[in-house]
Amino acid sequence: MPSGVEGMNALIAGEVLFLQIAGGTTVSAAVGGADAIIIGTTLATLVQSLVARPEIEKAEQLRGKSVGISRFGTSIDTGARLALRHFGLVPEKDVAIVQIGAMESIVPAMQGNRVQAGILSYPAITRAKKLGHRVLLDIAALGIPYASTGVTTRAKLIREDPDLVRRYMAAQVEAIARMKRDRNFTMNVMGKYLRTSDPELLSETYEIYAQKYLMGVPLPTVEAVRPVLEELAPRNPKAKDQDPRKFFDDSFVRELQASGFIDSLYR
Incomplete structure (x- = not known):
């Protein structure tokens, strides 16, 4: 989708179940009353x-x-x-x-x-x-903490089908591990979707995202969500003094972490 705004509209309409999307888009929608909640943060700073x-x-x-x-x-x-x-x-x-x-x-x-x-x-x-x-x-x-990119779904789906959410997040962390461990595979996939075979472009993108900033444990945090609310507040007063914890559910990633599943992917 061209931007997160279109993606969020699709989520709200029930056209998709999960989004890889900016934390700011999710928080803005949720502050406005939309059923949208962060369940994973894959980039915890603005890689721009x-x-x-x-x-x-x-x-x-x-x-x-x-x-x-x-x-x-x-x-x-x-x-x-x-x-x-x-x-x-x-x-x-x-x-x-x-x-x-x-x-x-x-x-x-x-x-x-x-x-x-x-x-x-x-x-x-x-x-x-x-x-x-x-x-x-x-x-x-x-080095500013910021829930830049991550996984968003609806609270309704978490209530009605938590096992689906759990399985999706397990697949997400498996994909992250594959990206980090398998450079050639990842660069081939990137080249396909970015429609380029430029080795310099693919190599720099891989090193920055997959190796430097992509979070192996995509845990949403108060520290990363709070700046999102602070940035939004001047344009939307409803964001002021909101509790960051209202905008994410970290239980699925914590469960995968506590079970040893994530660690097992890097052995």
């Missing part, structure tokens, strides 16, 4: 970069210009606001935030000068660097 056109050498030069994102309310939107504030720039005042659509559309928008910078994830970061664009900030390097 602020990337600018070649002529922009420092973030201050973005003042009065535009940064491209996928859609408002996504983790890419969050990354844009965090990155701009990191440099003392006020989002939507000093720098415009422009919705572009799918991630793969942001780099072409930069190429055409529709926007002068963008918030990118891999492999778009690698593609942009190859085209001469400049990384102004590696957001992940800031």
Whole structure:
């Protein structure tokens, strides 16, 4: 699906049972009353970069210009606001935030000068660097806890069919272990779905995601969900002072961890 917003709409409509989606999209939907809950966090920080056109050498030069994102309310939107504030720039005042659509559309928008910078994830970061664009900030390097990406379902499904949820999460952690242990297999799969055979692009994407940031134990935490609520609160007052624990169920991952199942995957 082009973005998490479309995915969340599909979950709410009952068209899918599980989503791999940004924590911010889930929390925003749940604050608004939707039946959506995080059951696993696979990336606990924002693995994104602020990337600018070649002529922009420092973030201050973005003042009065535009940064491209996928859609408002996504983790890419969050990354844009965090990155701009990191440099003392006020989002939507000093720098415009422009919705572009799918991630793969942001780099072409930069190429055409529709926007002068963008918030990118891999492999778009690698593609942009190859085209001469400049990384102004590696957001992940800031080390800020954030429920960036994970597994979301509905509380209704947890109540009605907990065994299905349990089996899905077992498959999820098995897949994570396979990704981490089998580089060639993973890169072949990535190449298929990313529609590329570029070894540099695939290698960098694999090292960053599978080896550096992908969580072998995808446990949701208060520490990672709280910043999601704090980021949402200025735009949605309902998020203020909410208990982060309301927005995730860590019981399935904890069960897999306590049983020794996850450890067994790495022996």
